[in-house]
Amino acid sequence: DIVMTQSPLSLPVTPGEPASISCWASQSLLHSNGDYYLDWYLQKPGQPPQLLIYLGSNRASGVPDRFSGSGFGTDFTLKISRVEAEDVGIYYCMQSLQTPLTFGQGTRLEIK
Amino acid sequence: QVQLQESGPGLVKPSGTLSLTCGVSGASISSTNWWSWVRQPPGKGLEWIGEIYPTGSTNYNPSLKSRVTVSIDKSKNQFSLRLRSVTAADTAVYYCARGWGRGSSSDYFDYWGQGTPVTVSS
Numbered sequence: 001d002i003v004m005t006q007s008p009l010s011l012p013v014t015p016g017e018p019a020s021i022s023c024w025a026s027q028s029l030l031h032s033n034g035d036y037y038l039d040w041y042l043q044k045p046g047q048p049p050q051l052l053i054y055l056g057s058n059r060a061s062g063v064p065d066r067f068s069g070s071g072f073g074t075d076f077t078l079k080i081s082r083v084e085a086e087d088v089g090i091y092y093c094m095q096s097l098q099t100p101l102t103f104g105q106g107t108r109l110e111i112k
Numbered sequence: 113q114v115q116l117q118e119s120g121p122g123l124v125k126p127s128g129t130l131s132l133t134c135g136v137s138g139a140s141i142s143s144t145n146w147w148s149w150v151r152q153p154p155g156k157g158l159e160w161i162g163e164i165y166p167t168g169s170t171n172y173n174p175s176l177k178s179r180v181t182v183s184i185d186k187s188k189n190q191f192s193l194r195l196r197s198v199t200a201a202d203t204a205v206y207y208c209a210r211g212w213g214r215g216s217s218s219d220y221f222d223y224w225g226q227g228t229p230v231t232v233s234s
Binding site for chain 2: 037043047049051094103105
């Protein structure tokens with residue numbers, strides 16, 4: 001199985017400030033088609049996860065442009081340019097290069 | 113608007129079988145999507161269980177494969193999860209989700225159900 005590791009596990013952020021979450025995979029997530037099979041989800045309190053970024057850097061429909069995904073190989077980053085109160089929750093990365101699909105442990109973002 | 117809704121018993125006895133159904137509205141379950149199950153134990157992270165394609169092709173997490181069956185009912189536009197020989201470790205919120213994939217499994221999940229809690233206890 002591909003093991004996903006996130007850092008930090010807890011992220012206190014002041015509104016309006018940027019935030020960054022890292023995700024590492026135990027092997028490269030580069031597919032032969034040139035895409036990176038890495039997705040980001042946000043689970044707001046009491047809600048199911050929602051898709052933010054798919055295939056490394058593509059924003060899902062309706063996701064604000066303050067969210068961006070980047071990275072290559074085994075190292076990936078989710079960046080929020082200016083954190084808002086509604087961004088509170090747990091962020092998960094997930095690899096979809098091979099089954100079983102696996103998630104990172106999650107990063108809890110809280111407002112200072 | 114695509115909506116997924118999980119349903120099933122909230123309490124299952126140890127060694128019994130957990131059975132859940134995910135009803136899909138706003139989309140056809142016969143479309144070119146994968147239909148998946150993901151679970152989340154209390155206070156913990158997400159675990160992918162398995163998925164099914166409209167052709168009947170399935171993918172399962174090896175850690176659960178011997179106990180899991182995912183099936184599809186096109187006439188009712190729904191898909192189901194059966195998990196046999198459950199223990200307390202299977203207590204979790206169970207989510208169904210729609211997956212998009214160009215290959216042999218989901219690349220990402222764009223719609224999720226609200227989740228249904230299942231407790232394994234006598």
